[in-house]
Amino acid sequence: xSRRTAKQAKQKKAPARARAKQVSRPLILVATRKGAWxxxxxxxxxxxxxxxxxxxxxxxxxxxxxxxxxxxxxxxxKTGHLGPTIFRSTDxxxxxxxxxxxxxxxxxxxxxxxxxxxxxxxxTPGHASEPDAWYAGTSPQGLFRSQDGGAxxxxxxxxxxxxxxxxxMGGEQDGTPDGPKLHSIIVDPREAKHLYLxxxxxxxxxxxxxxxxxxxxxxxxxxxxxxxxxNVQFHDPHCVRLCPSNPDRLYQQNHCGIYxxxxxxxxxxxxxxxxxxxxxxxxxxxxxxxxxxxxAWVFPMDGTSxxxxxxxDGRPTAYGTRNGGKTWRRLDSGMPAxxxxxxxxxxxxxxxxxxxxxxxxxxxSGELWMSRDEGERWSCIARxxxxxxxxxAAEPR
Amino acid sequence: MKIVxxxxxxxxxxAREVEARGATLAAVFADLDRRYPGLRFRxxxxxxxxxxxxxxxxxxxxxxxxxxxxEHADTVQIVQALSGG
Numbered sequence: 230x231s232r233r234t235a236k237q238a239k240q241k242k243a244p245a246r247a248r249a250k251q252v253s254r255p256l257i258l259v260a261t262r263k264g265a266w267x268x269x270x271x272x273x274x275x276x277x278x279x280x281x282x283x284x285x286x287x288x289x290x291x292x293x294x295x296x297x298x299x300x301x302x303x304x305x306x307k308t309g310h311l312g313p314t315i316f317r318s319t320d321x322x323x324x325x326x327x328x329x330x331x332x333x334x335x336x337x338x339x340x341x342x343x344x345x346x347x348x349x350x351x352x353t354p355g356h357a358s359e360p361d362a363w364y365a366g367t368s369p370q371g372l373f374r375s376q377d378g379g380a381x382x383x384x385x386x387x388x389x390x391x392x393x394x395x396x397x398m399g400g401e402q403d404g405t406p407d408g409p410k411l412h413s414i415i416v417d418p419r420e421a422k423h424l425y426l427x428x429x430x431x432x433x434x435x436x437x438x439x440x441x442x443x444x445x446x447x448x449x450x451x452x453x454x455x456x457x458x459x460n461v462q463f464h465d466p467h468c469v470r471l472c473p474s475n476p477d478r479l480y481q482q483n484h485c486g487i488y489x490x491x492x493x494x495x496x497x498x499x500x501x502x503x504x505x506x507x508x509x510x511x512x513x514x515x516x517x518x519x520x521x522x523x524x525a526w527v528f529p530m531d532g533t534s535x536x537x538x539x540x541x542d543g544r545p546t547a548y549g550t551r552n553g554g555k556t557w558r559r560l561d562s563g564m565p566a567x568x569x570x571x572x573x574x575x576x577x578x579x580x581x582x583x584x585x586x587x588x589x590x591x592x593x594s595g596e597l598w599m600s601r602d603e604g605e606r607w608s609c610i611a612r613x614x615x616x617x618x619x620x621x622a623a624e625p626r
Numbered sequence: 627m628k629i630v631x632x633x634x635x636x637x638x639x640x641a642r643e644v645e646a647r648g649a650t651l652a653a654v655f656a657d658l659d660r661r662y663p664g665l666r667f668r669x670x671x672x673x674x675x676x677x678x679x680x681x682x683x684x685x686x687x688x689x690x691x692x693x694x695x696x697e698h699a700d701t702v703q704i705v706q707a708l709s710g711g
Binding site: 286308309310311312314327328329331333334335336337343344345346 | 634635663664667668669670671672673674675677679680706707
């Protein structure tokens with residue numbers, strides 16, 4: 230009989246997944262206005278090594294690791310001059326290969342004005358049962374799908390070309406300062422054909438047939454004063470997230486507050502009214518807990534007067550709820566106490582799946598922050614990066 | 627014919643000057659894309675228009691029409707427009 234140490238014996242008893250967690254080294258994928266960085270962490274998430282820049286000078290909107298194979302990275306990029314494309318890596322960024330057919334609208338018929346993808350803004354891996362499927366959301370609003378791991382992309386005409394849906398999107402001048410966007414593409418983990426998406430502007434929409442038809446999901450959402458909340462194009466969801474532990478619950482950070490919905494209800498509830506009046510419930514990111522649907526986090530932004538898009542009062546903070554939005558608690562330990570005028574964009578805050586959950590955010594001033602204890606204490610991982618557009622936490626194979 | 631490419635496209639061509647064939651600008655870009663996959667879409671959008679901040683010169687004269695016919699002795703220069711700050 231072979232001799233084993235106590236440690237080896239203990240490891241043998243531990244489930245395979247738990248053993249993998251003990252040795253896995255987390256990644257933080259950071260997309261910025263001037264390129265992408267991959268931060269490699271130690272297993273305890275205490276030290277991080279910066280790998281980058283990748284695509285220096287490119288405007289990178291999103292970098293995502295495929296959770297199904299945990300080795301394929303997709304990056305959505307363009308430059309100020311060159312058109313938009315998608316890069317793909319299967320070796321954690323050592324080499325990248327460009328998509329053969331990046332997201333692009335169909336060529337318009339003679340005499341019609343065709344749409345042009347300015348940039349791919351959002352990437353979502355498909356359902357676990359569809360290993361090579363990905364979705365992309367673009368600016369202006371367009372929905373695209375890849376069935377070959379991101380090498381080629383096809384428009385989803387059921388959405389992009391439906392005359393009514395195009396009314397929802399408004400005109401090209403109706404979007405965000407960086408252009409109107411399709412974002413928050415969500416695949417129900419229980420059903421590959423059940424999808425959600427958000428548009429700024431254009432509201433939240435749901436499909437139950439894999440994207441062939443869509444219906445607005447805007448009841449209960451407020452719009453800017455004096456506008457008609459029944460008109461879909463006045464709606465501006467900033468970020469929508471589905472709770473992995475309860476896929477019937479979604480949270481949303483909207484232009485007009487923080488909301489929660491519990492399906493099958495079709496009505497959102499403004500849970501942000503419980504936020505302190507002085508801080509308000511305007512912001513961009515929305516983060517949900519991987520195992521507790523009552524826990525979520527936001528990062529408030531000053532949406533008063535001319536919308537300064539800074540931290541309220543120059544005092545950045547996350548807010549967290551542990552009861553589905555009934556109450557919110559300020560979580561700013563470790564952050565600057567005053568005169569910090571950065572904020573966090575809609576894709577730039579995320580959570581990992583560890584216990585306790587790690588939270589991460591990147592700032593408009595190029596700082597990368599994290600909390601190893603679900604927001605109780607924060608520390609800065611990196612400074613002096615370009616403006617951060619997106620942050621994703623990932624566990625590579 | 628000789629094609630002069632701007633620095634942002636050298637990651638595709640690995641050179642500032644390359645050769646391409648075609649009787650029109652559109653055909654030249656199609657040939658460039660065959661030789662350097664992905665290059666065309668970075669310069670020309672899905673509606674077959676030059677992107678807003680890209681310019682093309684034929685023998686030193688700016689050209690917007692991709693149907694413009696070309697001779698073998700012509701020189702095509704792709705330029706990143708002087709825009710932005």
